[in-house]
Amino acid sequence: MDISQKIHLLGDLLGKVISEIEAPDLFEKEEHIRSLARERRNGDEQAARNLQQSISTLSIKDARVLAASFAAYFDLVNLVEEDHRVQILRQRESEVFPESNNESIGEAFAILKEQGVTPGQIKTLMENLSIELVLTAHPTEARRRTILSKTERIASLLAELSQNENYPRERQATIHALRAVISALWLTDRVRAEKLTVADEVRTGMYYVDSFFWNTLPVLYRDLEDALEKYYPSVSPPRRWLKLASWIGGDRDGNPFVKSHITAETLRLHRGLVVENLRRELHELGRQLSVSSSRITPPPALLAWIEKRRPFPEHVSYIEQRYSNEPYRLVLSLLVNDLAEASKDSMTRHLLGEHTHQSRLSVNDLLEPLRIIASAMPKSLLNDELQAVIHKVEIFGLHAAHLDIREDSSRFNAALSEILRALNIESDFENLPDEERATLLSRLLNNPAPNLSKHPGVTSDTAETWALFQLIGRTKEIYGSDLLGPIVISMTHAAADVLTVLLLAKWAGAKQLPPIAPLFESVQDLKDAPKILEQLFTSGYYRKHLESLGNTQMVMIGYSDSNKDGGYVMANWSLYQAQEEITKIAAKHKIKLTIFHGRGGTIARGGGPANNAIRAQPTGSINGRFRVTEQGEIIASRYANPGLAHRHLEQIASAVILASAPHKEEPIPAKWRQTIETISNAGFRAYRSLVYETPGFIQFWEAATPLDEIKRLQIGSRPASRAKAGAVNQIRAIPWVFSWMQSRFNLPSWYSLGTGLAAIHDVALLQEMYDGWLFFQTLLNNSEISLLKADMDISALYVSLVPDKKLGSEIFNSIRSEYEQTRDLVLKVSRHTSLLELEATTQQAVQLRNPYVDPLNYIQVETLQRLRALPDPDGEEAKPLREIMALTINGIAAGLRNTG
Known part of the structure; x- marks a missing residue:
């Protein structure tokens, strides 16, 4: 079956389910509305009026069913598209086999070999190689985990359908199973009844690790080993180069619900998941590795390891007697016993200081005997489950992911300020100039720590910050350095913000501290980053x-x-320049630098094709080390399908390897730099003029987007704003982007680019930059998908909701004018005849989805109108309307394949 046949099959099954469970006429109504939406897309103005009329007369019940049907349809279409992409990938791989697929690890090494990169240079690159994916709890996954589990089941049935195509009976059974799951999907509430808690988010993170990453990451290790063996056989593969980290349960920035006891429980769950998974897999491996000592003589090191472990637990002694010639099974049984004992550890109590002792099991306790066993096995046995288990121990250790700790610099400064005031050292530390703060901190760091009580602060906030640093100290002391990632300092404005963390840690008794990662976020902070790092490094x-x-x-x-x-x-140019400068500063001070990219799913938040994004970074800024956030809906869309997960990860690895390889540095021409500087400055003025200087812009944004409804969604534990304020700089980036995406403006992902390009009258120069500079090419190419997903005609529907009609008209005219200018100039510079011309598959997918997304926007606007007309927006009348709003938000996000 081709993609259109599969979409038709699932759409037909969904239609039958809706007709059976709801009413046949509702499905017919859905088909009629979709038909009108398609005709409107083709320029039929009467169809547009009829569509609006049809939507405006819907009952609440019918609107809910129709919103749910379009949302469910997109879930199914997305799965078919993912299945189709996997089929295409397999086809391409089979066409070039035994050569490597494009943008794969094998191809990267083939390119380097052809370029004359030596084994010695590859050895250095492999020693530096470190790629880390960081899962965050950013609330951009609008679907419930229950819905995700059902879509996973449908995905597996679609794969079965492809395999059973020539077997009618099996094919029919698969179709029956699909209808059953689609029925269950339809009858499951898409909207959460209650707001997510941090504990819910942590469990979702564990689900991702267990379902998406546990079996996928080891495959990449094997890919790299195979590629090295083929192209650079003298180079040993790195043992731990692809890793997983998480912010979920450790990200306190703006989230008052993340407390020390939550972080401690998160660490316990991280350890518990991996300990149990390894126990289960080693138990199974012990059954499979029934290798007799008479066939393969055990290495002396293994026999010595066994003797050191005596006396054995009773059940292990039984295994030794029953399988007396199977020492490999015996060793694995001992490791299974060790993991079973580790699972009994009262970890949360130890971390919270209620009862402490050194952890008895370390990663090396597992790796040492496993590697000895591997050294004795023939290659045919090594490449299967044994090597996969070794890779899992190397990747995960004894925890699901490194847990990062993140907090806003102002919170750390406030805590230390209060402590210093209580100790009569400084009465107003927070408000001292940066240089004076740094001088005071340097002096205090070089002095002995004062004798402080368990909770030296006056307020509960300060006590909680103090408890955090005590937890960090105990974690490192009891369980070692692998459980924690860096301490990320949001809104780092000065070197003193980093030194504050060092002092708090020292005074709290944390003898070993994780890395400290300053986070530079605003344009000004990105410009100040090199100076701040210079101060720290000296x-x-x-x-x-x-x-x-x-x-x-x-x-x-x-x-x-x-x-x-x-x-x-x-933003993009500031990020590029910051990376250039901090790379130079690190090199000057002989510091090994890792740049951690805080990217989201949308183009506005750093999203886009991973391979080009990595290769477009400044020369030397990666150098084998790449760390990036994976957020919300992106986690499921990239990693739920094992085939797509593998493809995305190999593209990242390929790009990092190629970007880090030694090559002649070609400086960016001065005229290109001057040009992008002019473009960014003109764009900056246009953007600030609209967003920060236009009177009434906040009111326009709040009225012409479903911002309030997004804030009410039960998709995250964190508040939508950093503080109670109506300013753009106080709202978090996710609802900012999410709201513009829902209303089809998609403004943050393209606005100001047109004005910037228009400031350069030499089109030939812009075309030269596009052809020769990957950064500039990626900047424009990424804007194309944003421009294609935007729709000013749909946005106009939302503008009708703005109470001040004059204000709405003026601001919208400015936005539409900038949109048209941006679209036209991007096409002119790229020499494309249409947006995404060179990405025909994506272009077609967006165009095919629009007749299904558009009705959801019409329903959303109508529902917003009814909600805002209610005397009490929180009364009983509002509840069913808010459910419809949540369904439309859910469906539009699925249809556009983007939230925030």
């Missing part, structure tokens, strides 16, 4: 901290807030 105490970490420094850059602050072009 601070004696901070250099001692870096030396304890092998002279490594992680720096995080934020794509979301920089966009919200300066607009699309200025």
Whole structure:
């Protein structure tokens, strides 16, 4: 079956389910509305009026069913498209086999071999290679986990359908199973009844690790080993180069619900998941590895390891007696016993200081005997389950992911200020100039820590910050350094913000501290980043901290807030320049740098094709090390399907390897730099003029988007704003982007680019930059998908909701004019005849989806109108309307394949 046949099959099954469970006439009504939407797309103005009339006369019940039907349809279409992409990938792989597919790890090494890169240079690259995916709890996954599990089941049935195509009976059974799951999907509430808690988010994170990453990441290890063996056989593969981290349960920034006991419980769950998974897999491996000592003589090191473990637990002694010639099974049985004992550990109590002792089981306790066994096995046995288990221990250790700790710099500063005031050291630390703060901190860091009580602060907030640093200290002391990732400092404005964290940690008794990663988010902070790092790298105490970490420094850059602050072009250019400069500063001080990219799913938040995004970074900024956030709906869309997960990860690995390979550095021509500077400055002025300087813009935004409804969604534990304020700089980037995406403006992902390009009258120069500079090409190419998903005619429906008609008309005319200018100039510079001309599959997918997305926008606008007309927006009358709103938000997000 081809893609259109599968879409038709699932659409037909959904129609039958709706007709059976709801009413046949509702399905007919849905088909009529979709038909009108298609005709409107083709330019039929009467169809547009009829569509609006049909939607405006819907009852609440019918509107709910129709919104749910379009949302469910997109869930099914997305699954078919993912299945189709996997089929295409397999076909392409079979066409080039035994050569490597494009943008694969094998192809990367083939290219480097052809370029003359030596084994010695590859060895250095492999020693530096470190790729880490960081899962975050950012609330952009609008679907419930229950819905995700059902769509996973449908995806597996679609794969079965492809395999059973020539077997009618099996095919019919699969179709029956599909209808049953679609029925269950239809009858399941798509909208959460209650707001997510942090504990819910942590469990969802564990679900992602267990379902998406546990079996996928080891495959990439095997890919890299195979590629090295083929192209650079003398180079040993790195043992731990692809890793997983998480913010879920450790991200306190703006989330008052993440407390120390939550973080401690998260660490327990991380350890518990991996300990249990490894126990189960080693138990099964023990049954499979029934290798007799008479066939393969055990290495002396393994026999010595066994003797050191005596006396054995009773059940292990039984295994030794029953399988006396199977020492490999015996060793695995001992490891299974160790993991079973580790699972009994009262970890949360230890971390919270109620009862502490050193952890008895370390990663090396598992790896040492497993590697000895592997060294004795023939290659045919090594490449199967045994090697996969070893890779899992190398990737995960004894925890599901490194847990990052994130907090806003102002919170750390407030806590220390209160402590210093209580100790009569400084009465107003928070408000001192940055240089004076840094001087005071340096002096205090070099002095002995004062004798402080368990909770030295006056307020509960300060006590909680203090408890956090005590937890960090205990975690490192009891369980080692692998459980925690860096301490990420949001809104880092000065070197003193980093030194504050060092002092709090020292005074709280944390003898070992994880890396500290300043996060630079605003345009100004990105410009100040090099100066701040220079100050840190010349601070004696901070250099001692870096030396304890092998002279490594992680720096995080934020794509979301920089966009919200300066607009699309200025944000991207500021991020590029910051990376160039901090790379130079790190090299000057002989610091091994890792740049941590805080990207989201949409173009406005750093999303887009991963391979080009990595290769477009400044020369030398990656150098084998790449860390990136994976947020919300992106986690499921990229990793739920094993085939697509593997493809995305191999593209990341390929791009990092190629970007890090030694090559002659070609400086960016000065005239290109001057040109992009002009473009970004013009774009910055246009963006700030609209968003920050236009009177009434906030009122326009609030009225012409479903912002309030997005804030009410039960999709995250964190509040939508950093503070109670109506300013753009106080709203978080996710609802900012989410609201514009829902109303089809998609403004943050393109606005200001047109004005910027128009400031350059030499089109030939822009075309030269597009052809020769991957950064500039990626900047324009990414805007194309944003422009294609935007729809000013649909946005006009939302503008009709703005009470001040004159204000609405003026602002919308400015936005539409900029949209048209941006679209026209992007096409002119790229020499494309239509948006996404070179990405025909994506272009067609967007165009095919629009007749299904548009009715959801019409329903959403009608529902917003009814909600805002109610005397009490929180009364009983509002509840069914809010359910419809949630369904439309859910469906539009699925249809556009983007939220925030």
